Amino acid sequence: MNCHQIKDRLSEYIDEELDKAVEKQVADHIKTCSSCRELEEFLRNTLIKPFRNAETLKAPQTMWETIERRIAEEQPLSLTERMRNWFDIILSPVPAQAGAAIIIIILGVSSLLWQPRKSQNLINSYFANQLQFFAQLEKTGEQDTLPVTSQVDTTEKQPPPQMTEQEETFLRLDNVNLGTTIEQFFL
Amino acid sequence: MEEIHQSIIHQAANGDINSFKVIYDVMKDYVYTVAYRITSSREDAEEVTQDVFVNIYKNLKKFKFQSSLKTWVYRIATNTAINRAKKNLRGSGREVALDENIPLQSFGETLTEQARKENNEELVKKFLDQLNPDQRACIMLRDSEGLSYEEIAETLKININTVRSRLKRAREKLLQATGKEP
Numbered sequence: 001m002n003c004h005q006i007k008d009r010l011s012e013y014i015d016e017e018l019d020k021a022v023e024k025q026v027a028d029h030i031k032t033c034s035s036c037r038e039l040e041e042f043l044r045n046t047l048i049k050p051f052r053n054a055e056t057l058k059a060p061q062t063m064w065e066t067i068e069r070r071i072a073e074e075q076p077l078s079l080t081e082r083m084r085n086w087f088d089i090i091l092s093p094v095p096a097q098a099g100a101a102i103i104i105i106i107l108g109v110s111s112l113l114w115q116p117r118k119s120q121n122l123i124n125s126y127f128a129n130q131l132q133f134f135a136q137l138e139k140t141g142e143q144d145t146l147p148v149t150s151q152v153d154t155t156e157k158q159p160p161p162q163m164t165e166q167e168e169t170f171l172r173l174d175n176v177n178l179g180t181t182i183e184q185f186f187l
Numbered sequence: 188m189e190e191i192h193q194s195i196i197h198q199a200a201n202g203d204i205n206s207f208k209v210i211y212d213v214m215k216d217y218v219y220t221v222a223y224r225i226t227s228s229r230e231d232a233e234e235v236t237q238d239v240f241v242n243i244y245k246n247l248k249k250f251k252f253q254s255s256l257k258t259w260v261y262r263i264a265t266n267t268a269i270n271r272a273k274k275n276l277r278g279s280g281r282e283v284a285l286d287e288n289i290p291l292q293s294f295g296e297t298l299t300e301q302a303r304k305e306n307n308e309e310l311v312k313k314f315l316d317q318l319n320p321d322q323r324a325c326i327m328l329r330d331s332e333g334l335s336y337e338e339i340a341e342t343l344k345i346n347i348n349t350v351r352s353r354l355k356r357a358r359e360k361l362l363q364a365t366g367k368e369p
Contacts, residue, residue, distance in 0.1 A: 011355045015329060017336050039367070047314070047361045051330030054311045055304065059219035060233060064211060067240045068204065074241065 001025055006036045014044055189213055191256055200247040207244055210256070215240075218264045224315055224331070225268035225323045231275065235268050242267070254341075261332075261342045265324045272320035317364045322357035325350055 001009075006029045012018045013026045030037045191213055198206035218239050223232035242263055250259055298306065315323050328334045328342060336354075340347040362368035 008355075011358050012351065015336065015354070017351070042367055043358060043362075046365065047358060048330050050307050050310045050314065051326060052333075053307050054224075054331055055308070056216045057220040057223055059215040059236060063215065063219075063233060063236060064208065067211070067237050067244075070237065070241050071204070071207075071244050074245070 001029060003029075003033060003036055006030070006033070007039060010036070010040055010043060014040065014048065193252070196247065196250065196252075196256060199244070200250065207247075210243070211240055214257075214260050218260065220331075221261075221264045221327060222268045222271075224311070224327050225265065225320055226272045226275065227312065227316060228275075231271055232268075235264075235271050239264050239267050258338070258342060261328070261334075262344070265328065265342060266344075269320045269324050272323070276320070314361055314364070317360050318357050322353050322360070325353040326357050329354060 006026055009018060009022065009026055013023060016023070018026065030040055191210055195206045195209050199210055215236065219232055219236045222235035222239070223229060226232055226235060239260070243260065250256065315326070318326065324343060325339055328339045329336075334342065336347050336350045339350045343350070359368065
């Protein structure tokens with residue numbers, strides 16, 4: 001091994017972590033090479049020795065009190081203690097401001113829910129119109145005439161549509177039932 | 188570090204705070220020293236030591252006696268300290284600064300014992316300041332605690348070759364910092 005290879009292994013050599021065969025090669029080289037021997041001594045005496053001589057420091061005296069307090073704080077509560085805490089929360093008086101805020105929120109939400117919706121109004125008016133139309137149609141049928149407007153020439157009267165009694169009943173029932181059902185559903 | 192009897196560990200694991208105090212008294216200085224060497228700050232070392240003991244107390248029931256309590260505490264202490272040091276580095280947005288000239292002339296024969304200790308402590312701090320948190324932990328466990336590469340790998344839960352390379356690179360950095368190697 002050359003000096004470069006030896007220097008590369010000096011750290012492990014000093015720590016006695018090399019294979020026995022490699023360790024012997026390094027040891028033999030150091031005996032004869034002053035440059036590598038000097039580096040090995042520098043590593044041992046100047047860089048490693050201070051750590052070996054370093055003393056264990058003293059932990060601050062007050063530390064145990066802090067640790068003991070933290071342990072007590074972080075200790076999980078027993079079931080009885082947890083239940084007692086829950087009861088304390090439930091039974092504790094709610095501050096007036098918090099109570100007022102809750103009531104205002106409830107009232108606000110309720111008023112929003114009670115407002116009629118625009119789409120619901122449209123549906124209601126549509127079915128009201130439909131009911132009115134069929135009622136008028138029924139009335140006209142009874143009078144054997146169709147509803148007329150000013151634009152219609154009354155001289156050319158068309159014969160009124162003839163409905164059987166069954167058809168008439170069906171139409172009446174159907175309109176009434178449909179209107180009632182829809183009204184019940186939406187109103 | 189004196190050995191702690193298993194009955195003390197069992198009692199502490201069952202929540203006996205007095206038994207836990209026995210464990211604390213035996214290990215507190217070691218944990219604080221490791222934390223200080225790795226974080227390089229007394230304040231951080233104190234917080235890390237507190238975190239370590241609170242964690243040990245909470246997790247003592249999980250300790251299976253497969254390794255010694257000392258090894259288990261080593262692991263928690265070094266990893267907590269490494270995490271804190273890395274967080275500090277990220278927060279400061281800086282890498283470890285390389286001091287090109289660490290003075291070594293203060294090691295003389297004429298120094299008093301107290302002065303020699305203080306100088307040694309100062310030098311250790313300067314050396315560690317050159318290294319990143321992972322390298323500091325490896326150097327501490329190897330050179331101060333005398334752990335083998337295998338024990339360091341086990342403690343830090345890393346590959347043994349990673350231990351090898353971290354120690355080698357750490358010493359190369361220190362050689363550069365002392366002007367011994369380019």
